[in-house]
Amino acid sequence: MRQNNPQNWTIVSFLLLAILAIISLLIGRANFAFSEFLPSSPKYEAALLVLLEVRLPRTLFAILCGAALAVSGAALQGHLRNPLADAGVLGISSFASLGAIIAIYFGLSSLAFWVLPAMAIVFAWLSMALLLLIVGRDVTAIYFILAGVLLSTISGALMTLALNFAPNPYAIAEIINWQIGSFSEVSMREVALTAPFIVIGLLILAQNAKSLDALSLGEETAQSFGLNLQKSRRNLILGVGLLVGAVTSISGVIGFVGLIVPHIVRPWVGSVPSRILLPSALLGACLTLAADILVRLVWFGNELKIGVIMAIIGAPFFLHLLVQMRKTGGK
Template identity: 45%
Template sequence: MTARRHHPLLIPGLLLLVFGTAFGSVLLGAVAISPARVWAVLTGGGDAVARTIILDLRLPRMLLGLVVGAMLGLAGAALQGYLRNPLAEPSVLGASNAAALGAVCALYFGLAQLHPMILPLLAILTGLVAILTLFALSGTVESPLTLILAGIAVATLAGAGISLALNLSPNPFAAMEIMSWLMGSLENRSYAHVWIALPCVVVGAALLIADGRTLDALTLGEDGAQALGVNLSVARLRMMLGVAIGVGGAVAVSGAIGFVGLIVPHLVRPLTDRSPSSVLVPSMLGGAALLTLADIGVRLIPTNNELKLGVVTALLGVPVFLAHLIRERRLW
């Protein structure tokens, strides 16, 4: 008999949480719409005002919250397992920073004004370039420490490029637009953004989940994993491409949103057998629920200007993370 990998209520509970936050995202907002009107719209009826608000504004925003959050949570869990580092998250390989740099370049040079899709596509492209650079810097060495150091170099270079764009921005309005994007948001997103992010996230998630057996084997170290027949070169390729494509596509449409990939794996890990592969799917579901919940908070908190999503994820996540660490009295 195989050992139980999850608490029996973990996956069902997370699925209920995902569906609950998804419905809450459609129901709640600046304009009050009753559950009956929401249900009427979702079943093909409803009045014109409710249909416009729900189908054109809230539904694509909800879908993006689920998709982006799922990718960030999964990427964080996969990287923590692969690098055997409890502080690892998507930015550790520089992919999300490079994607942010691509988006900033689109804003700085005015390319985003030519077509709405130029910004996300350029963000995805620079994320892939970052991973190719990571390959060149790390060479054929399979050590996670080498990848971490190379990732820090790529992330630092991308951060310097973003700072340079802010420093040389032609006017205050350009700088404000760049800063606004860097803080992350799902406001004013459309189905076009969903169709950009979704294929990238599906491909990225498939590549990361395929590494589940490898992540478990790596708990024995590189030599132990190779003794079990794991091809570390192929595993590294899948990991880096999965992060670059998935996180690049997510960041491209949402802006830079941090902390989700760090906190979610730590929250779900105590309810698993703590093997890296057992944390992947729960982290994906938890990330989707957490980011969607944060986006609901963004809309409901009374402010003159809507808060940015990256700010709220930090405000919500840090206290929960610290309370979890105090309770667990451990990092891993």
């Protein structure tokens, strides 16, 4: 594929994002014609209410979520030098939603507004520390995937256990909402709650970007560049935990965004790890926003979950990557 100028690519994906954002604001369950958003229309007030209270927060959250998950995936793949790394595959998202479940169903989240995202973030940190502990210095793909399977299984079991013990008798029925994410209950409050964590997480990973480049020739060469491996790993855990924790505490697990997006970006902007972060953020936002628009267009009497759409797109992509790795000898 032709390697385009990264700047051009960034501009194109930014424009695409703007177009998708406008579509996202105009499309939804409540069927308003474009003319009804004009002040002269009799339905103007109702339309404006839906636009500002329902569609705007949902659009903003989809953008934040896609950027956060895609940048997490790009940073994880870069740091671990593993093309299959992703918060969902590695069980980090799953742990974050375990944290959110404990916060909600045991009443902790009513103590203060920030407890919900904070619990999810702490659990995301915990899972990453566990992951790196299990895998150690061995960065072969298979160990990461097995460690991810282990973490996902553990968190799935603990989620069920937590919901069994939850004071609310209907809690167990909600487990599916946490394992397959959705944006349907997002309001401006959730956007405001998670945005600061996501912005800080993005800044930490952006600041850590050059260490990903150094690591592309392996840990020892990176150290010969003067890289402080411990510090870089700490920043990775901090940043990815903030992003994945904040997003998951509101939407539940949305897989595959972080896995897919960096692979689409790489052939276009070159495979230098630091260079794919910004384009990944933009394309990740486009992908989740497009998927969420699709969710609203397809109606089965019940709203489709965005987590389902991402899994339907993502699982074949994951398979494609595995086949690809086998062809090239893999690692």
